[in-house]
Amino acid sequence: GAGVSQSPRYKVAKRGQDVALRCDPISGHVSLFWYQQALGQGPEFLTYFQNEAQLDKSGLPSDRFFAERPEGSVSTLKIQRTQQEDSAVYLCASSLGSPDTIYFGEGSWLTVV
Amino acid sequence: EDQVTQSPEALRLQEGESSSLNCSYTVSGLRGLFWYRQDPGKGPEFLFTLYSAGEEKEKERLKATLTKKESFLHITAPKPEDSATYLCAVQDSGGYQKVTFGIGTKLQVIP
Numbered sequence: 001g002a003g004v005s006q007s008p009r010y011k012v013a014k015r016g017q018d019v020a021l022r023c024d025p026i027s028g029h030v031s032l033f034w035y036q037q038a039l040g041q042g043p044e045f046l047t048y049f050q051n052e053a054q055l056d057k058s059g060l061p062s063d064r065f066f067a068e069r070p071e072g073s074v075s076t077l078k079i080q081r082t083q084q085e086d087s088a089v090y091l092c093a094s095s096l097g098s099p100d101t102i103y104f105g106e107g108s109w110l111t112v113v
Numbered sequence: 114e115d116q117v118t119q120s121p122e123a124l125r126l127q128e129g130e131s132s133s134l135n136c137s138y139t140v141s142g143l144r145g146l147f148w149y150r151q152d153p154g155k156g157p158e159f160l161f162t163l164y165s166a167g168e169e170k171e172k173e174r175l176k177a178t179l180t181k182k183e184s185f186l187h188i189t190a191p192k193p194e195d196s197a198t199y200l201c202a203v204q205d206s207g208g209y210q211k212v213t214f215g216i217g218t219k220l221q222v223i224p
Contacts, residue, residue, distance in 0.1 A: 004156075031210055042117075042200055042214035043157065056211055091156055095210070102147070102212065104156035 002026075004105035006092050012111045013082045021077045021108045025094030032075050033102070034067055035091040043091055049075060050097075082112045115140045115205050117215035125221045126191055134186040134218045136201030144206040146184050148177050151198045151217065160199075191222045 005024040013019050025032050031050055035043035036059075045059040051072035060067070064083075069075040079086055089107040116139040126132055138146065145164050149157035161170045163179040170177050174195065176187040186199055198217040204210065 033210070033212070035214075040216070042202075042216045045211050045213065048210050050210075058211075093156075097210075101159070103159065104149075106154075106156045 006105040010109045023075045023092030029094035030097045031095045033093040037089045087112045115213040119215035123219045131189045136184040138203045140205045142206035144204040147202045149200040196222045
């Protein structure tokens with residue numbers, strides 16, 4: 001595709017509900033990243049995939065957060081039993097593998113009420 | 114642990130008033146330093162990558178420079194459309210592809 005596509009763009013979840021956020025990276029991009037951005041803050045690293053392999057998940061804040069990329073293309077970030085502190089923008093990014101071409105999607109805005 | 118500190122947190126300029134944004138960083142080994150622009154409600158938009166001290170890159174009214182401890186984003190004769198948050202990020206040569214961001218500088222250019 002022309003760019004990184006994320007859905008849904010906006011999600012309101014009730015506390016305790018499970019949510020799934022989808023990322024469609026640029027076609028052919030090997031590397032895929034998830035970041036969390038709170039209001040007024042910079043993006044915080046969550047996890048990184050190289051093809052289908054999750055090579056770094058050191059930024060996932062708790063075991064309620066889970067990410068997958070089963071076929072090395074589309075990725076899903078799942079948050080179980082959402083809490084208010086999970087409210088943030090979740091950014092997906094992809095690259096061919098070189099560090100200087102990381103392209104971000106528009107983000108999925110999650111509000112937990 | 115990699116650290117990125119950006120200053121100032123906010124900057125208000127008159128149209129045409131040149132200035133610089135600062136990014137100080139700490140990494141064990143630098144693979145690359147990145148500048149992004151982020152508009153409200155949008156994802157970060159890639160601007161530049163710098164790899165080694167002394168390197169400079171330019172794009173329109175923006176020029177990025179790099180030393181061993183910091184980077185500057187110089188804005189020459191800014192226009193209102195340059196208003197955005199500018200994010201600095203670093204990638205450590207020792208890790209995988211993790212990129213660490215600063216909190217950004219929110220720039221407002223007044224006509």
